[in-house]
Amino acid sequence: MSTTTSEALSETTLLRFATAGSVDDGKSTLVGRLLHDSKSVLTDQLEAVERASASRGQEGPDLALLTDGLRAEREQGITIDVAYRYFATAKRRFILADTPGHVQYTRNMVTGASTAELTVILIDARNGVVEQTRRHAALAALLRVPHVVLAVNKMDLVDYKESVFAAIAEEFTAYATELGVPEVTAIPISALAGDNVVEPSANMDWYGGPTVLEHLETVPVTHDLSHCHARLPVQFVIRPQTAEHPDYRGYAGQIAAGSFHVGEAVTVLPSGHASKIAGIDLLGQSVDVAWTTQSVTVLLEDDIDISRGDLIVPSKDAPPTTQDIEATVCHVADAPLTVGHRVLLKHGTRTVKAIVKDIPSRLTLDDLSLHPHPGQLVANDIGRVKIRTAEPLPVDSYADSRRTGSFILIDPSDGTTLTAGMVGESFASPEPVKDEAEDDGWDF
Known part of the structure; x- marks a missing residue:
């Protein structure tokens, strides 16, 4: 990759998104189509897929084979929580969390969507909204994913009928709205044929919205943790005890939200001890400010008892x-x-x-x-x-x-x-009931 291309990509925004769908809804094919048509597949990968497809007697490349390695691992009993894929276009960089579709792997969607700004929920146009669809919508609502794309797949198998798409989109949107999902964008697609995935479909001239990739490239990234309350969970305490730094005591961790700056008054929780930030080390260099997702070492003015598991927060913004x-x-x-x-x-x-x-x-x-x-x-x-x-x-x-x-x-x-x-998340608040837990020594 050239220096110019690298610099251009570094200036584009990053979108984290997750895919979800029931078994055989075509999720693997959609992921493969996105990677293939956005030219994010290496030549040797594509050649391997073409050879494997030809050996099966298929005329064209089966793009689902781009993710078949992971499926084979699952069949062998290897536990895989989420498969992450990275690709980029001229407009945006992407981190895709590819989650399995079987109901027993619903837990994996929780992992994949927990940091996502967008979730693509796939539906087979022949089956419509099913229980796993509703479960995925409920999880997207609970996890407060800002944007949901409803990809109604396999439109080629229902003759590209607008009425089929409209009925599914209406049912899902009503359900998602009741859950509190802030935004649903419905797109009719055929991942196998490529309709409305990267290129607009010639078979659905009744649809005037964006393709899946167009929407991914233009949707606003709204979940910015840098503007949240500043939080630094302490992962470990650094005490090199060298001749050069005999009194060095730093508290290292990844900033979970917000930003910290030198001189800021902070409180350590749960102890409640207060101090001020004397310095911030980032990648071996001293900096004045650090923010969300950066891994830093914070030095405090006071020598107080801090260990792994403590939380450093601004004194003016400490949670209870x-x-x-x-x-x-x-x-x-x-x-x-x-x-x-x-x-x-x-x-x-x-x-x-x-x-x-x-x-x-x-x-x-x-x-x-x-x-x-x-x-x-x-x-x-x-x-x-x-x-x-x-x-x-x-x-x-x-x-x-x-x-x-x-x-x-x-x-x-x-x-x-x-x-x-x-x-604090809740769909409703039922009436409180008497505590049913027994007194067994774990009551605190």
């Missing part, structure tokens, strides 16, 4: 600490989550003991009704939980910060991830 957390979760483990369940809660870089005190409701995806007090959540359930932690935690609302407003629950016996949680 609490041992009682209410959140909406997506349960991802095969074993159920029950009232009274003893768990580990991981928030940022801090992990503490916790207990599930109540499960007030479970969401029914068909009609968005709430099943009150189900007693447990099983795999792929979305529900409301109340959790009591052994130690106070500084938590933000997920609406304020997707990074410091989220957490995961872990099985303390084997380290299995149980649920992904969003603090």
